[in-house]
Amino acid sequence: MVMKKYKLLACFILLVPFLLNSCKKFLDVVPDNVATLDNAFKNRHEAEKFLFTCYSYMPKNGDLADDPGMLAGDEIWRFESAKGFMEVARGFQNSVTPLGDRWQYYYQGIRNCNIFLENIDKVPDIDETEKRRWIAETKFLKAYYHFYLMKMYGPVPLMKQNLAIDAGENQVEVSRAPMDSCFNYVVQLINEAAGDLPLTIDNPTKELGRLTQPIALAIKAEVLVYEASPLFNGNADMSTLKNHDGTPLFNAVYSKAKWDSAAVACKQAIDLCHQVGMELYKYNPDFQQYSLSDTIKTQLSIRNSVCERWNSEVIWANTQTNSTSLQKLMTPFWDPDNLDITTIHGELSPPLKIAELFYTSNGVPISEDKTWNYNKRYSLKTAGSNDKLYVRQGYTTAQLNLDREPRFYADLGFDGSVWYGQGMYDDKKPLDLFYLMAKYRQRNGYGKPGFGTVTGYFIKKLIHYENVIDKKGNGYSVTAYPFIIMRLADLYLLYAEALNESEGPGNEVYDYVNKVRQRAGLPTVQTSWDLYSINGSKYTTPNGMRDIIHQERLIELAFEGKRFWDLRRWKEAATQLNMPVKGWDLQQEDAAYYYRPSVLYNQTFGLKDYFWPIRTSALSMNGNLVQNIGW
DSSP states (O other), X not given: OHHHHHHHHHHHTSSOOTTTTSXXXXXXXXXXXXXXXHHHTSSHHHHHHHHHHHHTTSOOTTOTTTOHHHHSSSSOBOOTTOOTHHHHHTTOOOSSSOTTOOHHHHHHHHHHHHHHHHHGGGOSSOOHHHHHHHHHHHHHHHHHHHHHHHHHHSSOXXXXXXXXXXXXXXXXXXXXXXXXXXXXXXXXXXXXXXXXXXXXXXXXXXXTTSOOHHHXXXXXXXXXXXXXXXXXXXXXXXXXXXXXXXXXXXXXXXXXXXXXXXXXXXXXXXXXXXXXXXXXXXXXXXXXXXXXXXXXXXXXXXXXXXXXXXXXXXXXEETTSOHHHHHHHHOOOSOGGGSOTTXXXXXXBOOHHHHHHSOBTTSSOTTTBTTSOGGGTTSEEEOOGGGTTTBOTTOEEEGGGSSXXXXXXXXXXXXXXXXXXXXXXXXXXXXXXXXXXXXXXXXXXXXXXXXXXXXXXXXXXXXXXXXXXXXXXXXXXXXXOOEEEEEHHHHHHHHHHHHHHHXXXXXXXXXXXXXXXXXXXXXXXXXXXXXXXSSXXXXXXXXXXXXXXXXXXXXXXXXXXXXXXXXXXXXXXXXXXTSEEEEOOTTOSSHHHXXXXXXXXXXXXXXXXXXXXXXXXXXXXXXXXXXXXXX
């Protein structure tokens, strides 16, 4: 009975359910009906299948059911009855059956990584170079799964090696490791892995998405930026989180050295990415039917930096995410007369606060631009000839939707906005370009059968511009792409952030922010703030430049699943996620009434919400585990 207890503890407490919960996964990588490790590693072919099983636990970035960054925050809102991560956004998280719980899942992935590392030397027909590469890939995956657990739960037990199934109770009931130890272990694994990974993928047909040295260094840089960020670096709010033996799980003392290390790691990653030819994506096709304006080229550079498969900016993309389904959920009813309305829904809606986040056309926040009337942002204005490639000329809209930066129009769709695409590409004829009509019961508006925007805004950024609804009623032609995990603009802004915290504002900090702004069609930070901001010296102080970098990240990486995590690591979620979620008054047909802010939901966010709760059943089975604060 004692041995049986230990076995159950090994499966459920340590979350390494090899015998009970991972058998199906394990059977997937060995010959039918022969579930033994010897057969799993009897030759190269079988071992490679086990390696791919280690990959199979990768988080599905951009997947609404798997990625909390999409729907669990305040960046995308959905209809009232939506479940899943929307319940986290609405404050319904609990510790009995945590919403989006991934504790056991990622520990199962880590266990499989350990099995691989413990048995790869048994494979007789693999050459040494390939074996080192596979070991490196598995070590990195093991590090990445630990890192994802840390983002969700904070301090976690470190599974450096698998325990024997007959391990004693003192070995089975593990404790959470201090946060600094968790980060050190993840960085150690990545360092061990990086040198044996390839610089680039030599066989794109078969291997795109597999790990490379630039991926390893970029993720290491991200890990170190997280370690240096306020949520993990000197967070006194977490000082009471301790193991039962009194060991503090958070270091309450701030360390500038962590920012120094993060800055160095970011620069090393950038240099390697440049070495292998990566650069910020700019739309410049070999052939195009029309001679496009700079306005549309800039929009396509912004949109295609995400939607163009494996473009020059992509460091790492996730081949497991189905962007086709995501695009269908985001696409407005472009042409309901020629499409089965069950195909598209247009239901993933940015709140008003996200529309207000983007800069003015001068490249500064709308509340700072001395040439832009912030207090009149909800008043009506008619789009003129200067707006014709952004908002349909002659259309009445809110001032909020006019005189904004290119990313506003590349990322968002709204009533009256020009939507470049839907088979209409000649921007020399702006009145022939497709545009949205999104007031009550209009072509793209609320009140039509099916779903539709719940805020008055649509997500354009993640929808490929070549997608077309067939006029013959044959359906929706979608250009699929792997969802991006890390791209160069993300890394540039991580470096600017780390360097600003390490050394303060300076030319190199400005340079990397300005690279991203230039691609977005904006002046430099210095020019924009000098000429247009009511706070012209903002960029010259560390605190002011921090605010600029934070907003730049939130704009540049909008809808890519980053805002959810950034607000947490900056400890800004308690401010941003305690604001009401607003949209326009969608049940109105007249512009004067439609363009009135309407509250959809009053979000609440407290200290406990910075981390996921550990399932109470795991705590009851393992007396050494402690719960996160507030749960």
